[in-house]
Amino acid sequence: MKTSEINFSKLDKPVPPPPLVVAVLHMRFAPNPKNLTNEIVMISCLTQNSYALDKIAPNPPFQSDFCVFTTPQHTVMPPDIYKTLSNFKRTKVQKMDSEKALLNFFINQYQNLDPDLIVGHDLQGYQFSVLADRLYTHNIKNFSKLSRIRRTSLHHKIDKVLFTGRLVCDIKISAKESIKSRAYDLGTLCQTVLNFKENQRLDLEPEDVPKMFNNSENILKLIVLTMSDATYILRMLYNLNIIPLALQITNIAGNVMSRTLTGGRSERNEFLLLHAFTEKGYIVPEKTPKKSNDEKQKNSKRKPAYSGGLVLDPKVGFYDKLILLMDFNSLYPSIIQEYNICFTTLTVDSSEENILPDKTLPVGILPTEIRKLVESRREVKKLMKSIDKKSDSYMQYNIRQMALKLTANSMYGCLGFSNSRFYARSLAALVTLKGREILTNTRDLVQKMCFEVVYGDTDSIMINTNIVDFDEVNKIGNKIKQEVNKLYQQVELDIDGVFKYLLLLKKKKYAAVTITKLDDGKLKVEKEYKGLDIVRRDWSQIACEAGKIILDQILSDKSTDERIENIHNYLRKIKTDFETSKIPLSMLVITKQLTKDPKSYNDKNSLPHVQVALRYNQKLGGHFRSGDTVPYVICDDGSNKPATQRAYHLDELKSSESLKIDVKYYLSQQIHPVVSRICDPIEGTDAFQIADCLGLDTTSFKKPVIRNENISELVAKPEIKFKNVEPFVFECYDCKQKVYVNSPFNGNILFLEKCSNCDVRPIDYLPYIENRLSSTIKKYISKYYLNVMICEDPACDNETSRLPAKFAGKYPVCTLCKGGIMYKKYSESDLYFQISYFRHIFDPSQSSKKITMSDQIEEGYQSLREIVEKYLNHSAYSVVNLTELFSGFLIRDSQQPHMIFSSFQEMDEEEDEET
DNA sequence: TTTCCCGTCCCTCATG
DNA sequence: CATGAGGGACGGG
Numbered sequence: 001m002k003t004s005e006i007n008f009s010k011l012d013k014p015v016p017p018p019p020l021v022v023a024v025l026h027m028r029f030a031p032n033p034k035n036l037t038n039e040i041v042m043i044s045c046l047t048q049n050s051y052a053l054d055k056i057a058p059n060p061p062f063q064s065d066f067c068v069f070t071t072p073q074h075t076v077m078p079p080d081i082y083k084t085l086s087n088f089k090r091t092k093v094q095k096m097d098s099e100k101a102l103l104n105f106f107i108n109q110y111q112n113l114d115p116d117l118i119v120g121h122d123l124q125g126y127q128f129s130v131l132a133d134r135l136y137t138h139n140i141k142n143f144s145k146l147s148r149i150r151r152t153s154l155h156h157k158i159d160k161v162l163f164t165g166r167l168v169c170d171i172k173i174s175a176k177e178s179i180k181s182r183a184y185d186l187g188t189l190c191q192t193v194l195n196f197k198e199n200q201r202l203d204l205e206p207e208d209v210p211k212m213f214n215n216s217e218n219i220l221k222l223i224v225l226t227m228s229d230a231t232y233i234l235r236m237l238y239n240l241n242i243i244p245l246a247l248q249i250t251n252i253a254g255n256v257m258s259r260t261l262t263g264g265r266s267e268r269n270e271f272l273l274l275h276a277f278t279e280k281g282y283i284v285p286e287k288t289p290k291k292s293n294d295e296k297q298k299n300s301k302r303k304p305a306y307s308g309g310l311v312l313d314p315k316v317g318f319y320d321k322l323i324l325l326m327d328f329n330s331l332y333p334s335i336i337q338e339y340n341i342c343f344t345t346l347t348v349d350s351s352e353e354n355i356l357p358d359k360t361l362p363v364g365i366l367p368t369e370i371r372k373l374v375e376s377r378r379e380v381k382k383l384m385k386s387i388d389k390k391s392d393s394y395m396q397y398n399i400r401q402m403a404l405k406l407t408a409n410s411m412y413g414c415l416g417f418s419n420s421r422f423y424a425r426s427l428a429a430l431v432t433l434k435g436r437e438i439l440t441n442t443r444d445l446v447q448k449m450c451f452e453v454v455y456g457d458t459d460s461i462m463i464n465t466n467i468v469d470f471d472e473v474n475k476i477g478n479k480i481k482q483e484v485n486k487l488y489q490q491v492e493l494d495i496d497g498v499f500k501y502l503l504l505l506k507k508k509k510y511a512a513v514t515i516t517k518l519d520d521g522k523l524k525v526e527k528e529y530k531g532l533d534i535v536r537r538d539w540s541q542i543a544c545e546a547g548k549i550i551l552d553q554i555l556s557d558k559s560t561d562e563r564i565e566n567i568h569n570y571l572r573k574i575k576t577d578f579e580t581s582k583i584p585l586s587m588l589v590i591t592k593q594l595t596k597d598p599k600s601y602n603d604k605n606s607l608p609h610v611q612v613a614l615r616y617n618q619k620l621g622g623h624f625r626s627g628d629t630v631p632y633v634i635c636d637d638g639s640n641k642p643a644t645q646r647a648y649h650l651d652e653l654k655s656s657e658s659l660k661i662d663v664k665y666y667l668s669q670q671i672h673p674v675v676s677r678i679c680d681p682i683e684g685t686d687a688f689q690i691a692d693c694l695g696l697d698t699t700s701f702k703k704p705v706i707r708n709e710n711i712s713e714l715v716a717k718p719e720i721k722f723k724n725v726e727p728f729v730f731e732c733y734d735c736k737q738k739v740y741v742n743s744p745f746n747g748n749i750l751f752l753e754k755c756s757n758c759d760v761r762p763i764d765y766l767p768y769i770e771n772r773l774s775s776t777i778k779k780y781i782s783k784y785y786l787n788v789m790i791c792e793d794p795a796c797d798n799e800t801s802r803l804p805a806k807f808a809g810k811y812p813v814c815t816l817c818k819g820g821i822m823y824k825k826y827s828e829s830d831l832y833f834q835i836s837y838f839r840h841i842f843d844p845s846q847s848s849k850k851i852t853m854s855d856q857i858e859e860g861y862q863s864l865r866e867i868v869e870k871y872l873n874h875s876a877y878s879v880v881n882l883t884e885l886f887s888g889f890l891i892r893d894s895q896q897p898h899m900i901f902s903s904f905q906e907m908d909e910e911e912d913e914e915t
Numbered sequence: 916t917t918t919c920c921c922g923t924c925c926c927t928c929a930t931g
Numbered sequence: 932c933a934t935g936a937g938g939g940a941c942g943g944g
Contacts, residue, residue, distance in 0.1 A: 180942095265918055301938075308920030309944065331944090413918025420918075428919070458921085458944045507922055508943050531923080531942055538925090538940060592940065606927055607939070626916090644926070673924090733932080765931085768932055 019049040023115035024230040027127050028222065030072040030209040038130045038206055039099055041213075042069040042222065043106050046230040047113055065230070066092040066109060067223050070102045072210045084216040093223060100138040111145045118163055119237050121186045121229075123170040124262065126623065132159035169261050171233055174242040177263060182537045182591055183629040186229060193236045198586060201232065205651075207619065241399055248403035252373070269414040270421050272407065276369050282344075287421050305418065306429035309458030310436040311507045312443060317681045318554065319454070319464055322473045323499035323512070326480065327460035328438070329492050330405070332412040333370045335434045338490040341427055342366040366427075370408055377404040435459065438491060442484050449480065455504055460496065462504075470515060470523065473498050500525055501555045505532070505680065513555050527555060533674045537629070542587040543670040546574055550675050554682060564684040567675075571693035574671060578663045585650060588661060589631045590670075597626045608632055608647030616649055634669075636662040643669065667694045699782065724830065725837040730772040734760040744844040750853065752860045763860045773867050777835055781871075784831045793820035832872075839868045 028042035044067040071077050077095065085093050096102040120127060135143045136154055143158070144151035148165025151158075172184050181192040187203045190196040202225055204212070212222040237243065242261075250257040255271035277284050328334065335341065342364025345357035357364075363371075380401040387394045414420050416428035435458065443453050443461055452464040463480070465473050477495040484493040499512040509531040516524050529535050534547040549570055553563045577583050592609035598617065601610045612632045613624035624630055632647040638658060639646065643665050653659045672694055676687040691698045727742035737757035746756065752763040762769060791798040791814040798816035814820040824830075840846070842864040844853070853861070 264916095269918080304920055306920080311921060311943090327944090410918060413920095416919045417917080432920080460944080509923075533924085536924095536941060595939075601939090603927075603938075609940095642926090669925095677924095765932085767931090767934080771933070 020117060021047055021113055021115045022050055022117045022119065022234075023047040023110075023113060024233050025118050025120045025123070025127070026226055026230045026233065027131070028069075028204075028209055028226055029130055029206045031206050032073065037133065039072065040102060040130065040134050041072050041099070041209060042067065042226055043102065044068075044223075044226045044230050045106075045109065045113075046227070046234060047115065048234070065090070065227065066094065067227055068094040068096055068102055068105050068109075069219070069223065070096040070099055071213050075210065075213045077213075078216040078219070081216045081219065084220050087220065088223075091223075091227060099134060100140070103134060103138060103140050104142075107140070107142055107145050115166055117167045117169060117243070119169045119171065119233055121170065121189075121233050122172045123168060124173060125625065128159040128162055132156065132162055135162075167258050167261060169237065169242060169246075171236050171240070171242065173263050174246075174261065175236070175240060178240050178242065178245070183631070185629075186232070189236060190232055193239050194232060201228070206623075241395075244396060244399050245403055248400045249407065252403055252407050265410050266414050266417050266420045268407070269410055272369065273365070273422050276365050280365060282365070285421055305416065305425055306432065307436075308432045310439050310456075311458065312439070312453065312456035312461070314455040314504050314507055314510075315452075315464075316504055316506070319499070319502040319504070321464060321466045322468055322470065322515075323454065323502045324463040324465055324473055324477050324480075324495065325460065325497045325499060326463065326477060326493055327496045329494055330374070330409060331435055331438070331459035331491065332431050333374065333408045334488075334491040335431050335438070336370055336412070337367045337374075338488055339430075339434060340364055340367050341430055343422070343424060343427070346427065346430070366411070370411060373404050373408040377401050377408070380404065438488075441487070442493065445484060446480055449483065451476070451480070454502075455507075455510070457508065462499075462502070470498060470517065503551070503554055503678070503681070505677065511551055511555060511678075527552070533677065537591050539674060540588050540590050540633075540666065540670050542574075542583055542666065543674045545587070546570070546671050547674040547678055551678050554678070560684060564682075567679070567685060568689065568693050571671075571675065571690060575667065575693065575695045578667060581661075585633065585653070585661075588633045588666060589650060590633065590647075591629045591631045593629045594624060594626050598624055606644050608634070608644050611645065612647050612649050615652075634662045634665045635659045664696075668696050672696060699778075725834050728773065728776060728838055728841060730762075730769055732757060732760060732762070733765040733768055734758055741841050744841055744846070750844055750857060750861075752857050763857055766860050766863065770863060770867060773838070773864055777838070777868070777871050780826075780831055780834050783826050786826070788825040789822040790825045791817060791820040791822055793817055796820050798822075799825070835868060835871050839865060839872065842868060 024044075024046040026044045026046075027040055028044075029038035030041045031037070032039050044065070046065040081095060085095065094105060096105055133156070136156060136158065139154065141154075143154055143162070147161065147163050149161075151161075171189070175181065175184055175189055175193070179192065182188055185203075187201055190201045191198070204222075204225065209222070212218045246257060246260045249268060250260045253260075253268040253272040254275045255268050259267055274284055340357045340361060340363060342357075343366065344364040345361050346355075380397050384394060384397045384401070387397070412428060412431055414422060415424045415431070417423060418425075439456060439458065439461070443456060446453050446461060446463060452466070453461050454464045455462040463476075465476055467473060474495065477498075481493050481495065485491075497514050497516070500515040501513040502510060503512070504510045511530070511532060512528045514526050514528055516526070518524050529548075529551070532547065532551075533539050534544040534551065536544075539547075550567050553566050553570075556563065558566070590608075592607075594609065594613060598604075598610050598613040601607060604610050604614060609630040609632060613628070613630045616630075617624055630649075632649055633653060634643050635646050635648045635653060636659070637646050637648075643662065646662065646665075648656075648659060653661070668691075672687070672691055676690045679685050679687075679690060688698055727740045729738055729740055731737065732739055732755045735755065735758040737755070739751065739756050739762070741751045744750075752766075752769075753761055755762055787801050789800055793814070796814060796817040796819075798814050798820075800815065800822075802815075814822050842861050844861065
């Protein structure tokens with residue numbers, strides 16, 4: 001590639017392009033215990049020739065490779081090292097006497113290789129800065145030979161420009177842009193990108209490196225590991241098609257390729273627009289350096305500058321009829337074209353008024369550029385159809401169409417980016433405004449066509465067709481598509497898919513089974529999870545897996561009973577697996593990303609990942625920085641601290657005798673919330689039962705249900721005598737004395753107006769009383785659920801919660817004395833009267849006494865009654881059978897002694913439907 | 916040293 | 932004790 005090598009006399013004949021030299025650079029560091037800096041002990045390099053950037057593809061064997069190493073300070077090279085090194089036939093392995101010699105050797109090798117593209121993992125900000133630091137420390141004069149520019153001043157900041165003139169591809173950065181992974185360290189990427197098994201690649205932290213120099217065998221191992229890593233890096237480069245994609249993006253945007261590889265989306269866009277505007281003779285806006293005003297809002301989440309996409313309220317539930325998913329193809333780019341939204345057609349402040357450009361104006365620059373992108377993409381996709389899917393050019397076309405789509409879609413984002421040269425808040429706001437309009441209009445239209453819209457987000461709607469015929473659903477989809485598309489020129493609705501099952505939990509949280517028709521007419525089903533905890537990296541893998549297995553039950557073709565049965569059984573199994581330590585540690589790891597340097601967090605104590613990172617960075621070779629994902633587990637360390645302060649790195653757990661996994665945390669804070677959120681709309685199970693299966697304290701999982709419900713007249717006026725009931729008791733918020741409420745009036749005083757022991761008005765802390773009331777009622781319900789039975793014979797005194805097998809007619813026979821009949825110790829009627837009693841004491845107006853109440857007091861009573869009535873109303877089943885209630889208690893045929901409050905779940909669902 | 920906004924969830928802390 | 936605000940993380944589109 002050097003100019004001097006080109007033979008100008010041959011330029012009239014076709015000259016083959018010079019080969020591009022691709023070089024993987026991978027280094028090993030050992031920490032210096034004295035000053036905690038890293039020293040370089042090994043550099044490996046693997047090179048391969050290629051003839052064009054868009055044809056960089058795997059075709060081993062590799063051109064050449066070398067590995068050079070030296071021993072860490074205060075370590076002696078094993079004497080038999082030369083013999084060992086002779087094992088390497090293909091790889092040139094060199095031993096150096098010092099780090100300085102190693103660096104010089106490396107520079108010389110690089111100068112000869114003259115690589116065009118340098119590939120590595122975590123180069124920017126880690127490997128390069130260590131390298132720069134060592135070059136500086138040893139004052140290596142010819143450091144600039146690493147680059148293609150002559151430099152003389154060697155300073156600390158040199159790492160940014162160390163390889164100027166060569167493309168640098170850091171696969172950590174590139175992977176972040178192109179794939180989603182739990183973490184982006186080399187080991188994790190090997191699993192995500194190369195499908196490696198858990199321990200297929202051995203990970204060595206810098207602190208482990210010095211040990212490897214104990215004997216020549218380990219040195220050999222270290223060399224092999226390092227060279228292997230280099231091959232993994234190269235394979236990932238190929239697998240992710242990083243270079244061809246970057247090349248396409250660069251071609252489209254017209255920026256500098258090295259900058260495409262270093263990330264930074266807005267710059268690409270900036271160049272595209274710069275070219276477009278300059279071409280048309282416009283003077284582009286000045287690049288403003290930086291606003292110091294925004295300084296304080298830099299890190300903390302500033303509030304949005306304008307409103308964005310609309311999210312329709314989901315109709316929560318499980319759907320087993322076909323759901324039609326429709327969405328607008330690239331909505332925002334289409335809107336820009338549809339309404340001719342551009343710098344050239346609109347004034348700065350025209351967004352608030354929803355003013356559109358005049359129809360007579362010429363097409364603006366922005367819409368034109370987008371149009372070009374969209375049309376090119378259409379062309380490329382057309383070309384792809386006529387080509388073998390396995391061929392090379394198909395691949396390349398596919399990459400190009402991806403790049404075109406990415407560029408078109410990022411156009412809008414850059415309008416709203418406050419640091420962009422082409423920042424245009426009003427244009428961005430107008431685009432989203434039109435987006436919201438279009439989505440609402442579409443929803444209304446679909447509803448007018450008598451279809452049920454169950455959800456929609458920004459550019460999509462889900463329609464419950466209520467039918468099960470796949471072809472029929474597609475017909476409906478086409479009909480809707482036709483109607484909607486009549487309204488627009490550019491904006492276009494299309495069928496995106498059909499769901500066989502849909503579990504819709506919340507906005508942006510759902511799971512579905514998609515169904516597609518293959519070419520041979522067969523139907524294929526696939527699962528899709530969106531936004532659920534199980535797709536998030538900040539939950540432990542065991543919680544994700546549990547959630548997934550439970551979800552798969554719900555989304556299966558099995559019967560309801562079988563599904564519930566399987567779910568509960570699985571949960572019980574998880575519990576025993578935990579108790580018997582059968583869960584692999586790696587399943588328990590929680591990973592969280594550092595969004596800033598660990599030191600610059602304000603409340604370090606409450607953030608587990610920050611604590612772990614800080615502690616780890618104290619150690620040798622620890623290097624968690626902004627952007628890294630920190631893995632940790634929650635341990636029982638004998639302390640009483642909150643779970644957030646008991647997070648430890650896996651290494652800390654392994655090397656400690658006293659640390660143990662906090663099983664209870666994982667069951668109650670990981671498995672339980674994930675599973676119960678998934679099961680929320682499912683009948684037959686609930687948070688309580690899930691907690692029960694996991695062996696957790698169930699009382700804490702009953703949620704307070706406080707809603708305004710009408711009460712049946714039957715319950716409103718029960719002419720019943722209250723015996724064997726207990727008063728309502730709470731502690732005064734102020735004097736801490738117990739207050740007993742056992743009638744509507746305490747003398748002539750309403751209990752909400754004055755505490756019985758001091759002067760504070762209980763009405764002033766009503767929410768507390770409401771809560772006490774809820775939990776008191778729930779305490780009684782729990783008591784009922786205990787299902788304790790006693791023998792009628794006072795002499796027998798048998799108590800059990802197990803239903804005897806033997807019955808005398810309707811009644812169970814005592815298992816102890818074999819003669820007496822068993823009754824519930826706390827029966828349905830006991831419970832019913834207890835709760836009714838509460839209603840009675842919270843209703844002074846029912847009394848014959850005349851009393852005037854302030855609005856506040858009246859509302860207070862009203863609120864308390866509503867809580868009580870909520871529970872009473874849900875017990876309608878028993879209320880209807882009042883006679884049965886009075887008759888004592890009963891075992892219904894073919895049923896377990898049943899709970900009168902079984903209908904809570906159903907009530908919750910009815911409420912949701914109303915909204 | 917950064918494309919946007921929307922929404923859920925966890926945790927802590929101040930306030931009633 | 933309940934509640935809401937605020938910081939943080941992360942995924943959807």
